[in-house]
Amino acid sequence: MYAVCVTFHIQPEAFEKFLKRMYQQAQDSLSKEEGCHRFDVCDDGGQSSVVFLYELYEDRRAFELHGKSEHFLAFDAEVAAWTLKKEVSAFESVKTGGH
Numbered sequence: 001m002y003a004v005c006v007t008f009h010i011q012p013e014a015f016e017k018f019l020k021r022m023y024q025q026a027q028d029s030l031s032k033e034e035g036c037h038r039f040d041v042c043d044d045g046g047q048s049s050v051v052f053l054y055e056l057y058e059d060r061r062a063f064e065l066h067g068k069s070e071h072f073l074a075f076d077a078e079v080a081a082w083t084l085k086k087e088v089s090a091f092e093s094v095k096t097g098g099h
Contacts, residue, residue, distance in 0.1 A: 001037070001094035002060050006053040007087040014082035015049045021079055022051060028071040029055070035062025049084075056094065063090070 010018045019041075026039040038056035057063040066072055 001096060002057045002063055003091040003094045004053070004055040004057070004063055005089045005091075006055070007085075008051045008053075008079075008083055009085040010049040010051060011082050011084055012049045015046070018079055018082045019043060019051065021075065022053075025071065025075040026053075028075075029066060029069075032071060033062065033066055033069065035059070036066060056096075060090075060092070 008018070008022075022041050026041050029036045029039045035058035036055065037058065038054065040054040042052040042054070043050070055063075055066075057066065
C-alpha cells in the first residue's frame, strides 16, 4: 500500500465551499479509481481553515494515475484560488492495522 497525507490551508472565506468540493473529490476518487482504497477528509469542525487528507492507494502507480485523472485535474483547478498552502507527504511502505 501507498499512503499520501495532504494538509491544505484554505482561505477562511472559502472554507465551506472548499470542504464541499473536497467531499466530492473523495467520493470520485473512491468510486472511479480501482487503486484508491481510502480517502479520509479531516477538519476540526470549523475551528481553523485547515483540512487534512489521508489517502491510501494500492501502490505508487495508482496514486500517479489519480493525479492524472480527469476528476482530480478538475478539482485541482477549481480549488487552487482558495488554497493558501498545500503540504504533501507520501509513504511507500504501509501496513494497515500494523500488519
